[in-house]
Amino acid sequence: MTSRRRFLALVAGALAAANARAQLDPNIAVKRRAALEAAIRKVTGGAPARAGKVKLEVPPLIDNGNAVPVTVAVESPMTAAEHVKTIHLLTEKNPQPHVLSAHLGPRAGRARLATRARIADSGKVIAIAELSDGSYWSHEVSVIVTLSACLEDGLI
Amino acid sequence: MARVAVTVPASAKRGEVIEIKTLAEHAMENGFRRTQNGELIPRDIITQFSCSYNGVEVFRAELHPAVAANPLIAFTTVATESGTLEFKWTGDNGYVATYSSKITVA
Numbered sequence: 001m002t003s004r005r006r007f008l009a010l011v012a013g014a015l016a017a018a019n020a021r022a023q024l025d026p027n028i029a030v031k032r033r034a035a036l037e038a039a040i041r042k043v044t045g046g047a048p049a050r051a052g053k054v055k056l057e058v059p060p061l062i063d064n065g066n067a068v069p070v071t072v073a074v075e076s077p078m079t080a081a082e083h084v085k086t087i088h089l090l091t092e093k094n095p096q097p098h099v100l101s102a103h104l105g106p107r108a109g110r111a112r113l114a115t116r117a118r119i120a121d122s123g124k125v126i127a128i129a130e131l132s133d134g135s136y137w138s139h140e141v142s143v144i145v146t147l148s149a150c151l152e153d154g155l156i
Numbered sequence: 157m158a159r160v161a162v163t164v165p166a167s168a169k170r171g172e173v174i175e176i177k178t179l180a181e182h183a184m185e186n187g188f189r190r191t192q193n194g195e196l197i198p199r200d201i202i203t204q205f206s207c208s209y210n211g212v213e214v215f216r217a218e219l220h221p222a223v224a225a226n227p228l229i230a231f232t233t234v235a236t237e238s239g240t241l242e243f244k245w246t247g248d249n250g251y252v253a254t255y256s257s258k259i260t261v262a
Contacts, residue, residue, distance in 0.1 A: 099222040099223060102218075103216040105214075107214045115229050115230070
């Protein structure tokens with residue numbers, strides 16, 4: 001027969017287990033880093049992305065993560081021989097690292113792009129540019145987010 | 157029809173780099189939010205944006221759920237000849253929006 005003490009322990013255990021499931025994944029940091037690395041690999045195809053040439057502008061302190069103005073500019077003459085092919089924008093702490101991939105060419109005139117992103121949590125924002133010679137360049141900016149983009153799901 | 161707003165200069169000098177700003181009205185539901193009953197709200201976003209200048213694609217972007225609602229995309233292009241700029245947004249659940257604007261290049 002189940003004693004009162006045993007019954008209470010069972011109930012407490014079941015509640016704790018249900019609660020734990022609703023809480024954050026304990027490996028979330030590792031998983032997010034792995035997801036970001038996988039996304040960068042997918043973008044660059046394993047080639048190294050060197051720092052430089054790319055200028056990513058994000059406000060360092062973000063009040064509202066739901067609409068963060070982001071500007072990416074890449075140093076390039078934008079000629080047929082030498083231009084920026086693609087600009088990728090990634091974040092570290094979002095459930096999916098990708099924000100936007102833009103494909104441009106010599107007809108862009110200037111390698112400059114502006115958009116608004118959702119950023120879930122304080123962390124890095126990364127811009128990677130693919131040049132026509134096949135090299136990859138990147139710029140990382142660390143930001144602080146006070147109001148996270150809507151994510152109640154334990155993914156943040 | 158979905159509302160969009162695009163700013164393109166009406167006229168430009170040949171070879172001038174013009175800035176184009178585009179805004180599409182869309183909630184960009186990211187697929188990670190839940191209702192009060194705990195059900196996931198399915199993803200509903202714009203996934204593709206493209207701009208063509210007299211039929212030639214000059215800019216294309218793939219959008220992911222981390223683009224803010226009413227996505228703003230601003231970019232540049234070289235004014236090569238007079239003609240039409242066509243903008244197209246496509247997304248989940250058959251979302252399509254188009255816009256075209258004329259430009260006179262002197």
